[in-house]
Amino acid sequence: MSTTTTQPPGPETGPTEAALRHASLPRYFPTALLASCAAVVAGVLLAFSSFGAILWALLTAASYVVITVTASARVEGGRKATDRFVTSLVYGCFLLAIAPLVSVLWTVLRNGFDRFDGYFLSVSMNGVLPSMDAGGVYHAIVGTLAITGMATLISVPIGVMTAVYLVEYARGRIKRVITFFVDVMTGIPSIVAGLFVVALWMVLFGPGHTNGAAGAISLAVLMIPVVVRSSEEMLRLVPRDLREASYALGVPRWRTITRVVLPTSAAGLTTGIMLAIARVIGETAPLILTAGSSAVSINWNLFDGQMMSLPVFIYSQVRMGGAVNYERAWAAALTLILTVMLLFFLARMIGRAFAPKSAR
Amino acid sequence: MTTTDAPQAAPPPTGRRRIGDTVFAGLARGSGLLILLILAGVAAFLIIQAWPSLAANTANFLTTQEWDANVRENPAFGVAALAFGTVLAAAIALLLATPVAVGIALFIVYYAPRRVAAVLGYLVDLLAAIPSVVYGLWGIGFLAPQLVPVFRGMTEYLGWIPLFSGPASTSGRTILTASVVLAVMILPIITAMSRDVFRQVPQGHREAALAMGATRWEMIRLAVLPFGRSGVVGGAMLGLGRALGETMAVAMILSPSLAISFDLLRSGNQTIAAHIALQYPEATGYGVSALIAAGLVLFAITLAVNMGARYIVARGSKEA
Known part of the structure; x- marks a missing residue:
């Protein structure tokens, strides 16, 4: 941010200055990397014709984390790399919690929709044998x-x-x-x-x-x-x-x-x-x-x-x-x-x- | 100060007591005491009804694994296998859920953009709103079949660890599946407790860490986690209490057998709560009484865990 070049450089500030000013990955880096990871993984999986949503998500996440951490470690140094690793971990935790919610709602909706109608809601099971295709709730x-x-x-x-x-x-x-x-x-x-x-x-x-x-x-x-x-x-x-x-x-x-x-x-x-x-x-x-x-x-x-x-x-x-x-x-x-x-x-x-x- | 005004400034309920006030205060007080009475009643009635079978039991209640209680005389039953299964399932669920829940709480409080954080918190609360019987249905209808190949892979590559020894169940209806579902079910409560305590971290602590040049993770490690430890531990214990007592998901997923087994990937084990739900409709003779005795054990375990949790949370908030 502040332009250190305007300050008169002392005779031995060389190394200190380098330590103060770290290179950092550009702001768009995570988004761009995630998008390209998703695309590449999808392409590879399709090429092997073994595309599955769960596998795709897992591989995308794994490749994203690995590339981010190595890139960050090389460019920004160890502490920033740890920080980026934890950030991806925390985002991952949240997605991990949303996955069952979506899965439960989706499974119930898909499996329950066939039989969910006016008839089902308006009749009881009186006189219906368990295996008969009739009855309701x-x-x-x-x-x-x-x-x-x-x-x-x-x-x-x-x-x-x-x-x-x-x-x-x-x-x-x-x-x-x-x-x-x-x-x-x-x-x-x-x-x-x-x-x-x-x-x-x-x-x-x-x-x-x-x-x-x-x-x-x-x-x-x-x-x-x-x-x-x-x-x-x-x-x-x-x-x-x-x-x-x-x-x-x-x-x-x-x-x-x-x-x-x-x-x-x-x-x-x-x-x-x-x-x-x-x-x-x-x-x-x-x-x-x-x-x-x-x-x-x-x-x-x-x-x-x-x-x-x-x-x-x-x-x-x-x-x-x-x-x-x-x-x-x-x-x-x-x-x-x-x-x-x-x-x-x-x-x-x-x-x-x-x-x-x-x-x- | 205004001692001359004392007669006028006196609190309202002096002199004549209004009848309405007395009645209303009595009602309110009665409700409060009724709650204590209900809790005592739960313990008392369970003990009264469990006693006949415990007195007639020919085996040691605490160390026997068999459940031979549906007879008119000489029942022989014990909770050893059930208590083991209960604790095992709940412990695995806790191990799976706690790190994720802490992650979610950190995400909502410190990582997510302010505007969407409330909505995301909602979504996690929705997890708690789904009825346990629906989780059970999801467990057998969706999750268990999905996990079968995973389990097969685990026995193949991790089979040298005794916990994962094969052959893996072909239906996927194992204690590990039940624990995964339990973990999902206890996520919201651990998240909620952790979230509350993370929010209370003094801003000064966090800003001090950031001012020293800490990255976000270092700030969390130095300022947030030490402060939030008691809340997380308390929340985890509340989650444990919930997992110990959860019935339907386990009853529907596990294919039961009364054995003490560490094989997570094979059918086996059973929990107290699920055992009661499954056995109750067929209980005869001493059966019902014996199930109530098992319920008493569950009640005692969860009561102890919950009291411990509340104690830890209360002590933590006092220190803060």
């Missing part, structure tokens, strides 16, 4: 809606009230204890939540009772800590001034919370709750234990009989193992993923649209 959608809905109804009041307690009331030791155990509770394996309800149901009703309500409670155990954590963060964002203004007007504390604090954070709370729903709507293991895995007909009653749900439907179809079963499983997976994605993006949109202006 309506009963599973019904079950998923009912069970997840009830789980939400249970966990939202408990979760939000706990968050209110932690933010507005709790002080000192009890606050630390509850926060810690909420964190620990987020780590409960889903299958253990299922076993908990199984054990509870055996004590309350005796063995052999599977119904939707049991599934809903097991999901609520998994959902409550998620709701608490997200609501807590949202409630903390409410400015102190708002609360104090309300107190100054003589409004009692509980009216302040219900009329000022909760409405202010409503959008954030909604986002958190929707993300929590997206988390539990795909839970499978607890529902296999609590809501059963063999229901084939439509059942809206949470308190009587087995209830199918989308994730359990996928699992049970895979266990049957025929070609038609796999097709059904993929189509159901597509249904489930679309539902989860919809919730996910809707939540983000709400969060962004109604975010308090001062937050950014």
Whole structure:
């Protein structure tokens, strides 16, 4: 940058100057090299007629890294070469993480698309033999809606009230204890939540009772800590001034919370709750234990009989193992993923649209 | 200061307590305590229902590999093989996921252009939104067949390492496949924790390193990584907890057998969670109770790992 030539050169600055001014690779070098690597590797692979997307990506990445590091080491020296090596490594890590995401979405879309239609979504498996080319997921959608809905109804009041307690009331030791155990509770394996309800149901009703309500409670155990954590963060964002203004007007504390604090954070709370729903709507293991895995007909009653749900439907179809079963499983997976994605993006949109202006 | 104003400036909840306040505070407090109660209830009910089978068990629960519990009397079962499989699968997943997750976190915080960084962070969060049963389906439907030739190559060229001794499974449904899927599933949580702590590195530390002429990598090595170590370790342990308890992906991918085996490329091993999901529908006699006992072991392991993780994270943020 600065032109060292204008400075009067001292008698022995020769070597120092050389050490200060390193040659460096041009800015366009990485992009150009990556493009040419990709082209050359593609050409070579096509010449050997063994073109595969994964092989191509791997060889391109490898040749890019090798050439960059050697070129950099020769021109710029060891430290810069290490830096460039790590940079390519870090970019590689990110691509490595995106690869499974793309792969999962693409596989589900490609395999699930054939069977994913109005018929599939609107009929149940009642009277359909596992190997027949018929049947659909309506009963599973019904079950998923009912069970997840009830789980939400249970966990939202408990979760939000706990968050209110932690933010507005709790002080000192009890606050630390509850926060810690909420964190620990987020780590409960889903299958253990299922076993908990199984054990509870055996004590309350005796063995052999599977119904939707049991599934809903097991999901609520998994959902409550998620709701608490997200609501807590949202409630903390409410400015102190708002609360104090309300107190100054003589409004009692509980009216302040219900009329000022909760409405202010409503959008954030909604986002958190929707993300929590997206988390539990795909839970499978607890529902296999609590809501059963063999229901084939439509059942809206949470308190009587087995209830199918989308994730359990996928699992049970895979266990049957025929070609038609796999097709059904993929189509159901597509249904489930679309539902989860919809919730996910809707939540983000709400969060962004109604975010308090001062937050950014 | 204004001592004369004291009566007026007193905090609101003096004198008469409003009934609404009392009720609302009670509800909030009750919810908080209910959570503690639920957690205690999970432990209590699991112990109550596991007890009959543990008392009747004729084998040592902790050292036996066989699972012979679906009988009306004299069950003989143990979690040795299951616990081994659980820890092995989770440990491999952790080894695979942690370096990549740290790389992603560094990428999002320090390498990616500011504007797209948020969107890229999103994409990684989307990985966490995909249900585990879909990962399982992807594992058997796509990944396992893809990995078969890779495994064959590994037994051929790396077979001298005991872990990779052949013959490789022809279905690809091995513990290594399950671990790869688990690694993908725990990437988001380790990334999220690392990202948070990398963001908190004081700007002064980073600029000091850069001012001394450090390259970006040297800045990260000298300023970011030492500062972020506790966050990364805590995140990795949370990921470990998740991998230990993950059920469906493992249950769908592994073709199970109850053995203690280090052969990563052959069918074998099983995890506690997957075993419960697979066995539960067919459990009779002492079966259910025995599965609950296995669940209790899983609960204890994950509880210990999670508490350790939270402790490390909390201590790290206190030091900062």
